[in-house]
Amino acid sequence: MALPSPGPDSTCLVTGASSGIGTEIARQLARRGHGVTLVARRKKKLVELANELSASHRIRSEVIVCDLTDEDSRTALAPALETKGLAVDVLVNNAGLTTMGPVAKGDRLKELAMIRTDVEAVVDLCTIFVPGMVERGRGAILNTASTAAFQPLPGQAGYGASKAFVLSYTHALRAELKAKKISVTALCPGPVDTGFGEAAGISDEEAAAALPKIMWVSASEVARSAVDGMDRNKAVVIPGAANKIGAAAGYLAPRSLILGFMTSRHPALQD
Numbered sequence: 344m345a346l347p348s349p350g351p352d353s354t355c356l357v358t359g360a361s362s363g364i365g366t367e368i369a370r371q372l373a374r375r376g377h378g379v380t381l382v383a384r385r386k387k388k389l390v391e392l393a394n395e396l397s398a399s400h401r402i403r404s405e406v407i408v409c410d411l412t413d414e415d416s417r418t419a420l421a422p423a424l425e426t427k428g429l430a431v432d433v434l435v436n437n438a439g440l441t442t443m444g445p446v447a448k449g450d451r452l453k454e455l456a457m458i459r460t461d462v463e464a465v466v467d468l469c470t471i472f473v474p475g476m477v478e479r480g481r482g483a484i485l486n487t488a489s490t491a492a493f494q495p496l497p498g499q500a501g502y503g504a505s506k507a508f509v510l511s512y513t514h515a516l517r518a519e520l521k522a523k524k525i526s527v528t529a530l531c532p533g534p535v536d537t538g539f540g541e542a543a544g545i546s547d548e549e550a551a552a553a554l555p556k557i558m559w560v561s562a563s564e565v566a567r568s569a570v571d572g573m574d575r576n577k578a579v580v581i582p583g584a585a586n587k588i589g590a591a592a593g594y595l596a597p598r599s600l601i602l603g604f605m606t607s608r609h610p611a612l613q614d
Contacts (some may be wrong), residue, residue, distance in 0.1 A: 346574045347432040347481040347585035349376040354429045356380045360437030361388035367566030368435055378403035384410055410455050411438050417451040421471055433473045436465045437487045441502040454501050461505035482525040483573050486513045490533045490586050494593035494601050498609030517578055526576040530569045533558045533586035557585045
């Protein structure tokens with residue numbers, strides 16, 4: 344079971360495609376000859392990437408501006424693709440955001456926006472596009488979780504819980520679709536230099552101080568591992584040997600030990 348073959352009437356829908364891992368996943372798919380549908384809120388970035396991919400790889404690439412926190416905006420994706428005569432054969436649920444700091448100081452609207460993007464959008468887009476994959480008898484799904492999924496994450500409580508949900512949901516979906524010949528993969532990257540943390544209020548310097556350099560993996564390497572993992576029908580992809588070890592340790596270590604250590608190290612919890 345591999346990635347479906349590229350076709351003129353099929354596409355790879357990549358959310359969060361305007362930056363970081365999403366951009367690199369789109370590049371990896373385009374290198375393999377797949378047409379891509381780039382989804383995010385920042386139209387200028389998407390258009391620049393679409394033009395790059397079309398010129399470099401001679402593939403079809405289109406842009407759909409979508410706010411994934413908004414149900415109506417997500418609902419409009421399927422009709423927009425139908426008007427172009429395109430079916431989603433590869434779904435990449437990559438869009439995500441985080442908040443930082445203790446729950447006691449959390450911003451309600453930001454916390455809810457995170458849940459809607461990191462959890463609700465993943466479930467919604469799978470519910471929208473998986474039936475078509477089942478009907479056609481082909482498809483591949485990549486849901487971006489995180490190594491944060493393997494243990495609670497003080498300082499990013501909602502984010503860690505969201506990624507644990509995505510990992511669990513992906514495992515269950517994979518079991519449901521196994522007989523349908525549709526591959527389902529969870530991507531669980533560790534720290535990646537994408538500006539992700541800085542957007543939530545933590546500097547790159549603080550993040551680097553909290554996490555060993557050996558754990559950091561480039562967005563291009565993460566994307567390459569992700570697409571290779573989809574093509575090999577892997578259940579979980581954790582880029583980087585150090586992150587594989589860290590994920591196992593986080594999952595197996597006593598909660599009291601791991602939580603105490605992480606609370607003492609997280610930059611957002613330091614006074």
